[in-house]
Amino acid sequence: MPDKKRKDTPKPRPGFQGWLIGGLIALVIGLTVFSNDSGAVTTTFRSFEKMVKSNDIQKVVLIKNQDFIEITLKPEALSNTKYKIELEQNKSILNSGSGPHYKVEIVSVEKFARDFEDLMESLPDDQRFDYEVTERGDYTSIFFNWGFLILLIFGFWFLMRRMTGGGGPGGQIFNIGKSRASLFDAENKVKITFADAAGLEEAKEEIKEIVDFLKNPGKFTKLGGKIPKGALLVGPPGTGKTLLAKAVAGEAGVPFFTLSGSDFVEMFVGVGAARVRDLFKQAKEKAPCIVFIDEIDAIGRSRGRGQMPGSNDERENTLNSLLVEMDGFSSDVGVIILAATNRPDVLDSALLRPGRFDRQISIDKPDIVGREAIFKVHIKPIQLAKDVDTKKLAAQTPGFAGAEIANVCNEAALIAARKDKSKVDMTDFQDAIDRVIGGLEKKNKIISPEEKKIVAYHEAGHAVAGWFLEHADPLVKVSIVPRGVAALGYAQYLPKEQFLYQTEQLFDEMCMALGGRAAEDIIFGKISTGALSDLERITKLAYSIVTVYGMNDKIGNVSFYDSKQSDYNFTKPYSDATAELIDKEVKALIDKAYHRTKELLLSKKDELEILAQELLKREIIFQSDLEGLIGKRPFESPTTYDAFTNGTSEEESDDESQTDEIDKVKDDVKQAVEEEESTAEKE
Numbered sequence: 001m002p003d004k005k006r007k008d009t010p011k012p013r014p015g016f017q018g019w020l021i022g023g024l025i026a027l028v029i030g031l032t033v034f035s036n037d038s039g040a041v042t043t044t045f046r047s048f049e050k051m052v053k054s055n056d057i058q059k060v061v062l063i064k065n066q067d068f069i070e071i072t073l074k075p076e077a078l079s080n081t082k083y084k085i086e087l088e089q090n091k092s093i094l095n096s097g098s099g100p101h102y103k104v105e106i107v108s109v110e111k112f113a114r115d116f117e118d119l120m121e122s123l124p125d126d127q128r129f130d131y132e133v134t135e136r137g138d139y140t141s142i143f144f145n146w147g148f149l150i151l152l153i154f155g156f157w158f159l160m161r162r163m164t165g166g167g168g169p170g171g172q173i174f175n176i177g178k179s180r181a182s183l184f185d186a187e188n189k190v191k192i193t194f195a196d197a198a199g200l201e202e203a204k205e206e207i208k209e210i211v212d213f214l215k216n217p218g219k220f221t222k223l224g225g226k227i228p229k230g231a232l233l234v235g236p237p238g239t240g241k242t243l244l245a246k247a248v249a250g251e252a253g254v255p256f257f258t259l260s261g262s263d264f265v266e267m268f269v270g271v272g273a274a275r276v277r278d279l280f281k282q283a284k285e286k287a288p289c290i291v292f293i294d295e296i297d298a299i300g301r302s303r304g305r306g307q308m309p310g311s312n313d314e315r316e317n318t319l320n321s322l323l324v325e326m327d328g329f330s331s332d333v334g335v336i337i338l339a340a341t342n343r344p345d346v347l348d349s350a351l352l353r354p355g356r357f358d359r360q361i362s363i364d365k366p367d368i369v370g371r372e373a374i375f376k377v378h379i380k381p382i383q384l385a386k387d388v389d390t391k392k393l394a395a396q397t398p399g400f401a402g403a404e405i406a407n408v409c410n411e412a413a414l415i416a417a418r419k420d421k422s423k424v425d426m427t428d429f430q431d432a433i434d435r436v437i438g439g440l441e442k443k444n445k446i447i448s449p450e451e452k453k454i455v456a457y458h459e460a461g462h463a464v465a466g467w468f469l470e471h472a473d474p475l476v477k478v479s480i481v482p483r484g485v486a487a488l489g490y491a492q493y494l495p496k497e498q499f500l501y502q503t504e505q506l507f508d509e510m511c512m513a514l515g516g517r518a519a520e521d522i523i524f525g526k527i528s529t530g531a532l533s534d535l536e537r538i539t540k541l542a543y544s545i546v547t548v549y550g551m552n553d554k555i556g557n558v559s560f561y562d563s564k565q566s567d568y569n570f571t572k573p574y575s576d577a578t579a580e581l582i583d584k585e586v587k588a589l590i591d592k593a594y595h596r597t598k599e600l601l602l603s604k605k606d607e608l609e610i611l612a613q614e615l616l617k618r619e620i621i622f623q624s625d626l627e628g629l630i631g632k633r634p635f636e637s638p639t640t641y642d643a644f645t646n647g648t649s650e651e652e653s654d655d656e657s658q659t660d661e662i663d664k665v666k667d668d669v670k671q672a673v674e675e676e677e678s679t680a681e682k683e
Contacts, residue, residue, distance in 0.1 A: 040070060040103040041086055045115070048104050052119055052127075056080070060131035061100065064109055069131070070100035182258050183286075190249040190256070197247045198377040199370030199402060200240050206361045207231060207244060210336060211252050214288055228358040229327065230337035232296075234344045235363030238403030241340035244363070245292045248338065255289040257282070261298030264318050272299065272318030280325040280335065287334030296339040302348045319348060327355045365401050368394050374402050378409040385425035393429055396476060398495045400436075408432045438483035438490045447482065453616065454520060455480045455489045458530050460612040461519025462491045462512060464604050465597055467626065470635050471508035478611075479620045488530065503551050506541060510593040511600070513538050518598040519608060538593070542586045552585050604630075 048071060051057050056077035061070045077083060078101075087101060106112040120128045194204050213220050213227045220227070233241040249256040257279065264272040283291050303316045326337060339357065341347065351357065366374060372394035379390070397405060411432035416424040447455075459478050466472040473493035480489040517531040550557040560573050572579065601608055607630040614629055615621060621629075 040100045043071075043086075043102045043104055045104055045106070048102070049119060051102075052123065055127050056083075057129070060129075062106075062109065062112065062131050062133045063135070064133055065135045067108065068103050068105045069112065071102040071104065072100050073102075183255060183282075190246055192243070192246040192250045194247045194251055196377060197240055197244050198373040199366035200244055200363060201370070203233070203240075203244060203361050203363050204247075206359060207248055210290075211248060214252050214254050214290075214336075227336065229355060230339065230357040231359040231361055232344070232352070232357040233338065233340040233361050233363055235342060236365060236401060237342050238401035239363045239365055240402045241342075241363055242294055243402070245294070245338055245340060248290065249292070252290055255283075255286040256292065257286075257289065258292040258294070261293055261295045261300065264299050265315070269314060270317065272314055273321035276318060276321040276325055283335045288336075289334070290336045290338060292338040292340075294340050296351075297341045297343040297346055300339075300341070300347045300351050302346060319351070323350055323356065365399060368398075371397055371400060371405060374405045375409070378406050382409060382413050383423045385423040387426045388424070388429065389426065392426075393433075395494065396430075396433060396492075404436060408436055411435050434477075434479070434483070434492075437492060438479075440483065447488065451488070452480065453612075454524070454528055454530065456612045456615040457519045457523045457608070458516035458528075459489045459491055460608055460615055461515035461517075461601060463515075463611055463621075463626065464608050464630070465515030465518070465600060466491075466493060466512040467630065467633055468600060468604060469508040469512055471502075471505040472512040473509075474633065475623055475626060477620065477622050478615065478626075480615050481619050503545070506545055506551070507589075507593060510538050510541055510590070511597040513541075514590075514594050514597045515601065518594060518601050519612075522598065522601055522605065523608075523612075538590060539586070542589050543582070545589065546582055546585050552589075554581060554585055 048069075051071065051073070054077075056073050057071060058074045058077075059072040061072075063070065073083060078087075083101070116131060194208070197204060210228060210231060217227065233244060235241055245258070249258070259279070264275050266272060266275075279291065283289050299315055299318045299322065301315065301319075303313075303319065337357070344352075344360070352360070372390050375390045375393050379388070393408075397408065400408070408429065409432075412424050412428040415431050415435075416428040419428075421428070459480055463475050463478045466475050473495045476492045476494050478489075478491040482488050483490065513534045514531075516534055517527055520527050520530070546552045546555055548559055548561040550559050555578075562573070574582075610629050611621070611626070614625070618625075
């Protein structure tokens, strides 16, 4: 039995390039085949008379509508040297013997008829002949008369097809306002589920209610609840907003429309609004359903921002149409809008209000627990060695988003394959983390011994300063292997999982960043350009301390940061005198941090020498090596990794200490009561 699906499958149509090439080939063939230029040699009427008198002509044809005659010679005349020389430019006609061989332009048909009659009268009767009269269509003239119009129409059609996205639905010029949304329903269902969206537990709890409402609406409606009309997923790039939307599509079991905010943007006026209307028309026909608009900031930016007076902004018209369709006068239920953006600050306030987006779900970068869950998802298809510890990987990737963790797992597998390993071990993951953080290792980069020594002392300065500063992030690894574009070395730290920072913590972070510059100054008595990224980070942090966080005594509890400022803000919210004071305070803060770091490294100069010499030997040093070289950190607070791997968090340890204090107080109170009772009995 023949395959029905294969039989019904339409054959692919040739693309625009195929049609264009085919048309050009047809044009060339037509000009070549049907052109009147047969290759005949142009000659004069006097030469024609000589040919007639020499009895060399076989046939004469008068082209009536083009005012010229074509002359065909007799085969025996072609052997004449005179004709051979003249016809050498068209050897094909000369060899074949077919004509015409010559052509002669005439003034008019009447004059040629009179001249030809006079010429025949001068010949003997046996040499006289008559000429043929015909008319011929000129393909070349037709092309030049109508070809421009044909090319203009074809070019306009071709341009419109290209600008509207080619053939198919929404591709023709009359369908330009059709929506470009992709539909996922029962036939082409998404296979991603909530189990694949690891590390997004809070966001999944919020979004699961929408899915539950679609599956079991009676559970909510019997209590008077209404389904949320929309949910906005907000978070940095790579945190899993689109992945969560795919999971909703896979779990909901209802039609799911997905498209990007840029799909509404078109060069024609009114097209964006028309596509919005068509999208919601299709969605209402499929209701209940979900519509997901990715990168909605492409059309949802605040209206009036950056617009010239009197101008017409097509993006604003599209946004107005979207606002009306989401919650307008004739809004219907059954269509849920999901949207994602990493720029919520630029969105229009009318778009963010309840009734359009009832929920704003924040998706931040995962914490250490979330990172471990994400690692467990992405290492499933990888052949792992026994030494791979997801807890350690989660602790060594602070600040990583889900996309970066997926990249680390993929890089580890590629590195292991490059080394012809059968399984991916912990070393491969370490190299992959280094690859993502510091860039590609430059094994062939030639560094002079002097530069390598400067880099070693620079990185050792960072390591020692961070090791002996209480609030600095503990060191994980320090390397002087060149990586990336210009990085000659780098130090990796384990920052604490926290959201609030005190003045002492920020100041220690500045001192740690200045450790490299201070070490160069102490050891070599001069400084280098290697501290560029450190100085950039320190300067931004110092200005934030003074002008954003209000942590400076002279400036006071004032913040000049405006989270809703426009993209082009050329005014500053303070006077020139305040600006001068800010610059002075920032410089004083950085100088104070530098002097403190320099004094610390001078007191730990022996440790600095030991660490730098070890770096020159091994190029890479880990935290365990650091403890053996310069001793343990003189602080008892556990690192994030230690607290996580030991199964107790800092909050739990704080709770335990508080419980111990409470028990101690209870014992003291009980003891005091017993002493009072015994004293009363004695009395």
